Amino acid sequence: MSIPRPPTTPTPPDQGAGPRYPLVKRPARVIHRLLTGALLLAAATTAVAPPAAAAAPAETRVDVDVRAGLATVGDVALGINHAIWDSQLGTPAVSGLLQDAGVQMVRYPGGSYADIYHWRDHTAPGGYVAPNTDFDTFMAGARATGAQPMIIANYGTGTAQEAADWVRYANITKGYDAKYWTIGNENYGNGHYGSAWEADEHADKSPKEYAATVIAYAQAMKAVDPSIKIGAVLTMPGNWPDGIVGPGDESSWNQEVLTRAGSVIDFADVHWYPGGNTPAETLTKSAHIQEGVNLLRQQIDRYGGQPAGRIGISMTETNVEIGRNTQPGALFLADVYSGLLAQGVFTVHWWNVHNGLGDVSTVAGETDYDDYGLLSSGNCNADGSVCQPPLNTPFAPYHALSLMGDFARTGDRFVGTGTDDALVSIHAVRRANGDVAVLLINKDEAGPRTVKLNYHGFTPAAATPSVSTFANGDDGVTTAAAGTAGTQTLAPYSITLLTLHPARTDAAVPATPAKPSATTTDRTATISWPAGPAGLKYEVYRQNGGVSELLGETTGTSLTVRNLEPGRRYTVNVLARDTAGRLSPSSPPLTFTTGTPATSACTVKLRDTNDWGNGFVGSIDITNNAAAPVNGWTLAFTWPTTWQTVSSGWSATWEQTGRTVRVTSDATLAAGATASAGFVGSYSGPNALPQVFTLNGTVCTSV
Template identity: 40%
Template sequence: MSGKIPRKPVGVLLALAGVIGTGTLASAPQATAASAASAVSVTVNGTAGLGSIPGGAIGLNTAVYDSNMNDTPIPGLLKAAGINALRYPGGSYSDIYNWQTNVAQGGYDAPNTSFANFMGTAQAASASPVITVNYGTGTPALAASWVQNATVTNKYGVSYWEVGNEVYGNGTYGANWETDAHCQTSSGTPVTVGSEPSQTYGCGPGTYATNVLSYMSAMKAVSSNAHVCAVLTTPGGWPDNVTNPQTSPLPWNQTVLTALGAKTDCVIVHYYPGGSSAAAMLTATSQISGIVSTVKSEISQYAKVDPASVPILVSEANSNVDMDTQPNALFAADMYMTWLENGVSNVDWWDEHNGPGTNPPSIVNGAQDYGDYGIFSSGGNNSGVTEPAVETPFAPYYGIEMLSKLGGPGDTMVNSTSSNALVRVHAVRRAGGNLDLLIDNEDPGTSYTVNLAYNGFTPTGSPTVFTFANNGNSITSTTQSSASSVTVAPYTLTVVQVPGSGGGGVTAPGAPGQPTVSGLSSSTSGNSSGVATLTWPPATAGTYPVANYQVYRQSSGGGSTLVGTTSATTLNLSGLTIGAAYTYDVVAVDSHGNPSLPSPPVTFTVPPPSNASCAVHYAISSSWSGGFGAAITVTNRAATAVNGWTLTFSWPDSGEAVQSGWNGTWSQTGSTVTVANAAWNGTIAASGGTASVGFNGTDTGQDPAPTVFALNGTVCANN
């Protein structure tokens, strides 16, 4: 129906999209002319595990202003697509919504959209609820009463509770779409949306973090198992790295995570890439690994907890280009899997129904686009073109449904690579041993013959091939005799289900459990002095007993190297490079040589030696869009003074660079930065003397901290 309420002002959406998409246009692959099928090589590494698909991973947003939220067909449609999580009560409405009265202050509540109505649909669809409590105009007590109703009274099994929606949109950084009653003027007068940042106080990230702790205390007092999640800015997207002298002198994420510290329970980011073309939008998923890596780095650096223990949720995601047509279906499938392969726990598409946009509609490759962020039609007409009947699925629905052909909760994602950037691939090993492969042909003009190669997996039968064709309105399937190649048409999604090991009445061992790392350290004896011990829960025997475990080190190019075989459930590692990141997984092998699926991977970075003769403290002191400032303090721990010094380090992100510095002579070659003492600070006193330098730098949205600093060639400890 018409008259749907947008999730936030369109101008803000476009601003977000413009920042997140920065830098993608120049490198976006160009469509090639239609031609006979070209060859692409795809390799799947069955021993390189990327973790199991979590339960409740494939999510969708709902909204209390949506009168079609709980329509009779909805549960069946959601189940058919494999959607197993639902977020409620709907974006920015979360910060004005009272769950007890089903009233959104200043907004519209559609009939039959109460929490009880929502839960009826969620349960009928077997979907896990993700709930956003009212931070903007609510209280910790109101949130705790919701936990009481959901968890204790009705036992709905809500695992994740967000504290507010996009709280950074409360005026702190000049954009005002999120209601926040914590804001006030300098004279103490309360203000909410619409305040100028220079006049707004009390609503920055420090205030938010303090209140999150209050919400967390109240909610966990009701249910200690509730994950209470804090809102973070998405690395690379506005307003990440933006500061405000009055309310946010340091970046949002740094402020929030430092305040939460060891109580950091789970974190939320949102994801709306776009740009001005389908090609730019489709390449944006390459940013995801860097986003996750940066969030984990910030959790470690500022909260000082193991990021592996902190779930990351992407509770809103969509593109801003060709929303209802084939490019967004391609984006949806690739986007979900890329987030999950990088370790996030849940991704929620925006949204179930949203209504058509108000801009003139467009035709995309022969298909009508309505500018509707929903996966189902609302039947409305806001721009001169009427949508199809209510509940008609748009293309992204089928893109999501294709994931149900690829794998489900508990199945193991494994590494796969493609020789063509326009042909994106994702692979999953099923519990029975079969391998499923998603092929996302993002080229609008070229068919490809995809030649398939397998490591650590042997096909044993005829594959089933599922296809969602360009401008299709259903998913088709067929079988083929060959497991070594498949042809994919332009702008199509293809899932190839390949039978493999696990047949013939022989059951392989179960996958070993998640490895953990202990004894991780290094020494001053050399750059490759790192040591660690991997330990993992044992595998469950199949038809035959487990004989040994094979430990693999994964490489960035998708390959893996066998580094050890042991009959124990532990392996010592040595010769590790200081500052380098390593990823390992484990495969169990039974007495007849049958391998298990790989364990979930473990990733760690080798720290500098704690007993080094110098120590370095690195901290971002200010930031803005496209740049940041940082301060570095060097401490001399030795018993003798340092006379004349040079400090070196390397950037972990290729977009980081020093622009100008002070208290020393700065230079940069490639990713390596060197700063030499000034004429007046060349001596660092013995036994605790310090020298301080600083710089302003540039970035492309992400600025993780360097991992290794060396003073006059000697690696320093992190302080």
């Protein structure tokens, strides 16, 4: 990823060289029209039976809960990549299209090119640089778009002084106020882990060297402008080389970089290309987001230094493997941008504005050019037999991004949602004026859905809502009043944005409570928050899909919740209600995980002793803390996700049913003794290790 297509014409792919004759699209519809005409002609002379009634669309329940507050949308949420090999960089046509789509951040100078690019003379030795793509041109385009820049400093072949001089030129000389700077791009791809696509002239290619150089860059760059924010390259959990310990390293890339350089960085920069062999498989990958972001946040908080939460997360590249220019790419973009932003990622960027023609195919009846670009490059293959649509024609993901611009606006708060249909995704935001916007994504290529919407903590007005839709094969987004707040019909392979006004607007609701904190044991959590004005009652809700659970209410500023499950992750919000019954917006979310018993009849230690990116060797030590021996034992645990399995095991009998694993042995475990067993585990997403183990039904202490 993050590199342009090799040219298929004598000029670079983004030049749009060669004839720009778009392929004839949707031949199936032409055939349908011909057949329809033939049938009408036949009907004039032949009596035919009336067609059978069409089956009603499948019905789906969705829930929207405004009491379950998630992350707030920032001012750089919607991003896109630009590249110095793109001759359209900064042009009025492109800037206008990006502005219309609501783009708020533009990344430069373009993926892996960043590690060969020298800004002073605008060169990239070994790569192609298009005319009129220098930094000032880029900044003019960013300003025309109304977007902030995300600039990648050259780690691979550059120096800290070169990066500091770039900051000086950008913010002191030119006054661009460029706030966000990342040190390098995908620098773990420098050969240290076996794969080498990223330029790196450092003799030492380890994460230790990268971390040391990040410190030097950060110090030099912030000496010029202390207000800038510095990002370091990390890996997304579940994506290579996550979990792998390279030769000579003490730990994985993320742990090494955060431990050594966490104190000087302001955000972690990750990329995510989740793959998938079919469009349907690709569209399931959004289910990995919550676990992946949570694991990354745990790593940052554990190794990045205090205070926890100081380091933000940016997702500056993502795309799909199949259907890049057609509806799967559009559905993926809307689902993934929403999912990442809801989990607190502060900016999400599509790769790329333009990229070039790849292997042409038909996806869901539409021509797909296998082009990572959001807009057509207008180029042809080598013999001119296949050409893209005219230059800058928007592909389907562009229209999805445009819907995102209407949906997730600066200051909106994502709220909890749920659905009973795996092929329907739902996201929602609450606006400052009390409106609620709901984004519905139907991932079924052939089947429509009748959606029944249920609201919690919000009552919509009775008026017919405004509905914006982008369906398979559409040339753009259409908007009209349609359906009701409680019922909508979703076309196959479509994105629908529903904007709702509240039935009533209270003049003065209580202020939003501040983010709570928690102290936990294995079974309890005491949740606390700062006091508000007198006379308020506080309600504490646990997020549970689209319908939150009321844990309790109090006029105080803390609540102790009991009977929790050991080792389980919980997310809660606090809301304030005044004496008139008016309810505040939800507090920022608090996520905590209960522990395991401080003392128990058993102790279990699980270690990942060797990881290769989609599998690992696990070692489990089981200690009998009781005074009596255990004659035969069963250890049980549950994988946190559905994409984790035990492939094989030893020193005991291993069995997995669903997500639950049972390890049995007829051996005697003496008092104070430790037994060890091992297994090979596999995973196809973020690999969150189990935290809770039971031995013969007793919850053990985990260490």
